[in-house]
Amino acid sequence: MTTPPHPFASVPPPAPLRVVVADDNPVVRAGLTALLTGHEDITVVAEAADGREACEAARAHRPDVVLLDVRMPGVDGISALPYLVRIASVVMLTYSGESEIVREALRRGAGGYLVHGEFTADQLAAAIRDIGEGRPHFTPTAAGALLSQLRQDPRPTGTLPEGLGAARATNAPSNGLDLPHIPPSPTSAENLSQLQPGVARSSSGWTGGRPVAPDRSRYRLSAREAEIMDLIASGMTNQQIAATCFISEKTVKNHINRIFAKLHSTSRSEAAAKWLGTAPGSGRGVG
Known part of the structure; x- marks a missing residue:
């Protein structure tokens, strides 16, 4: 069968x-x-x-x-x-x-x-x-x-922004993409x-069209170390940093040890605070 x-x-x-x-x-x-x-x-x-x-x-x-x-x-x-x-x-x-x-x-x-x-x-x-x-x-x-x-x-309960809640006849938007208007x-x-x-002027420190950033030149980090420090400050784990930078986790750890020594830090949070300029006594300059 x-x-x-x-x-x-x-x-x-x-x-x-x-x-x-x-x-x-x-x-x-x-x-x-x-x-x-x-x-x-x-x-x-x-x-x-x-x-x-x-x-x-x-x-x-x-x-x-x-x-x-x-x-x-x-x-x-x-x-x-x-x-x-x-x-x-x-x-x-x-x-x-x-x-x-x-x-x-x-x-x-x-x-x-x-x-x-x-x-x-x-x-x-x-x-x-x-x-x-x-x-x-x-x-x-x-x-x-x-x-x-x-x-x-701040709007009280039950109210809607002007123009909402009332039916209006509108012309359908064009489906075309007019790039020159961007x-x-x-x-x-x-x-x-x-x-x-x-x-543009939020609690994160954005002002005048550029983010306000601390003077990091004194830390003397290499380009790769600065890149990894940015990723640390963003909250990435060693595994995520390794995947992003195409390096091994062991190499990430070696970089972090050198970064901590240059920033005189003993933890990720302390290093991030200094790097971002939020640690006590950290001066900020326009980046």
């Missing part, structure tokens, strides 16, 4: 999710691409260094998901969002966890918000799958920032300042 064929035997597997990675840091872009390459159901089809390149890549490759940084030179992620969401689902993937930026990103169409240092490679892949299927995804800092912002909303500002902070007053 011949066994009947399985009804789903000839059904091909679903096509991999097509992803564009947009971040101005080439090391971060390469690291993200390497992390995602190990997942058969995800394919990175293009990389972009700013919002304009992300829009051009999205138009050319028609991805399912765009991983988008917030602060990038030229056209920042927030400015590019309204154009990108016409083509693909977008998830912010950034070091910026300020509540104003989280809320504005969601208002402009982002399907999720991930903060570096708060996810593993597998969790990142899961987030991309969620976003690709229309399910929102947030890491703890982004979720907390959004919740905090909602709790601080404002090519010299710095991302200047673009962000147009969103609302609290974004």
Whole structure:
């Protein structure tokens, strides 16, 4: 007796999710691409260094998901969002966890918000799958920032912003992507300042179009050590730093030992406080 064929035997597997990675840091872009390459159901089809390149890549490759940084030179992620969401689902993937930026990103169409240092490679892949299927995804800092912002909303219960709650006839927006209308500002902070007053001058120290940063030259860190110290300050573990920088965890530990010696620190939190200028007695200068 011949066994009947399985009804789903000839059904091909679903096509991999097509992803564009947009971040101005080439090391971060390469690291993200390497992390995602190990997942058969995800394919990175293009990389972009700013919002304009992300829009051009999205138009050319028609991805399912765009991983988008917030602060990038030229056209920042927030400015590019309204154009990108016409083509693909977008998830912010950034070091910026300020509540104003989280809320504005969601208002402009982002399907999720991930903060570096708060996810593993597998969790990142899961987030991309969620976003690709229309399910929102947030890491703890982004979720907390959004919740905090909602709790601080001064509008009394039961009221809505002007224009909401009343049906109005409007013309449907064009589906075209008019890139020349994206404002090519010299710095991302200047673009962000147009969103609302609290974004460009926030508690994180952003002011005058550039982030305020301490004078780090006195620490005499090498370029690689400075890069790793930035990742430490962002909250990354040794394993995540190793994956991002394409080095072994042992090499990461060796770098950290030298960094701690130069910063006269005995812990990650102490070193991060000095590096970010938040330690007592740390002077700040315009970066």
